[in-house]
Amino acid sequence: MSEETNSNDPNMTVYSLARLKPPSLKGGPSDRLSHALHKLYEGLLSKKVEPICCAYQVVSEVCRALSASDIVGLVDRELGTTAKKMVVSAYSHRHCFMCKGGTNECDQCEGAGQEAPGRPCFRCEGLGLIICDFCHATDWADRQTIPVDLKSSVLDRHLVHVKTDLQLIQTTFAQESLDSLKGKPKSEKIKFITSLVRIQAQMNDLLKTDLGGDPQISEKFNKLIQSVSDWLNMFRVQPQKK
Numbered sequence: 001m002s003e004e005t006n007s008n009d010p011n012m013t014v015y016s017l018a019r020l021k022p023p024s025l026k027g028g029p030s031d032r033l034s035h036a037l038h039k040l041y042e043g044l045l046s047k048k049v050e051p052i053c054c055a056y057q058v059v060s061e062v063c064r065a066l067s068a069s070d071i072v073g074l075v076d077r078e079l080g081t082t083a084k085k086m087v088v089s090a091y092s093h094r095h096c097f098m099c100k101g102g103t104n105e106c107d108q109c110e111g112a113g114q115e116a117p118g119r120p121c122f123r124c125e126g127l128g129l130i131i132c133d134f135c136h137a138t139d140w141a142d143r144q145t146i147p148v149d150l151k152s153s154v155l156d157r158h159l160v161h162v163k164t165d166l167q168l169i170q171t172t173f174a175q176e177s178l179d180s181l182k183g184k185p186k187s188e189k190i191k192f193i194t195s196l197v198r199i200q201a202q203m204n205d206l207l208k209t210d211l212g213g214d215p216q217i218s219e220k221f222n223k224l225i226q227s228v229s230d231w232l233n234m235f236r237v238q239p240q241k242k
């Protein structure tokens with residue numbers, strides 16, 4: 001199961017709470033819109049991903065009669081001009097709850113990648129990890145759960161996250177040798193391999209969206225997807241030569 005990082009989005013710390021304001025809409029407990037906006041306001045103040053997404057969902061349901069852009073307008077008007085940006089950021093950081101960052105430890109080999117010395121595990125093909133069936137290793141919450149009015153903004157955020165993570169991975173490879181990475185304690189190694197599997201899945205996922213139509217992005221990502229495959233192969237347990 002996912003941990004705390006899901007709700008403590010580091011990127012959300014960049015938003016100043018000073019720009020937020022409590023909703024002016026007044027109403028008793030029966031006033032659903034006022035109540036929903038207050039919940040969203042509380043969520044934004046907490047800067048926690050799940051409370052924000054859940055509260056926005058309720059606001060959208062209460063405002064079903066409004067168009068999608070009218071709902072975004074209402075939220076910004078009622079809660080301040082950073083509200084929409086924070087909601088988008090929250091959705092872009094919403095994670096899969098069924099895995100640890102896109103994968104789970106292989107239960108066949110318990111993460112060792114091998115059944116016996118020099119005999120790669122058949123289930124995980126020597127990697128020690130199994131791809132999550134729910135998010136297909138992206139670690140992103142299902143895109144279907146993103147409100148339609150926020151979809152393209154969330155997609156833009158996902159692209160930014162992928163570029164940042166790619167840079168981190170490339171820096172790691174530039175600073176550390178393969179042997180030193182392979183020699184790391186199991187938990188650290190698994191974390192790094194998971195980041196490779198995840199970034200590959202995320203690039204594949206983004207290529208299936210409208211972004212895939214951008215030749216610059218598709219060319220770059222297809223090349224990088226291949227590189228990540230090569231990197232991953234270097235971490236697989238290889239069969240021992242006789």
Ligand SMILES: [Zn+2]
Binds near residue numbers: 123
């Ligand atoms: Zn295995």
Ligand SMILES: [Zn+2]
Binds near residue numbers: 096102103
């Ligand atoms: Zn998952």
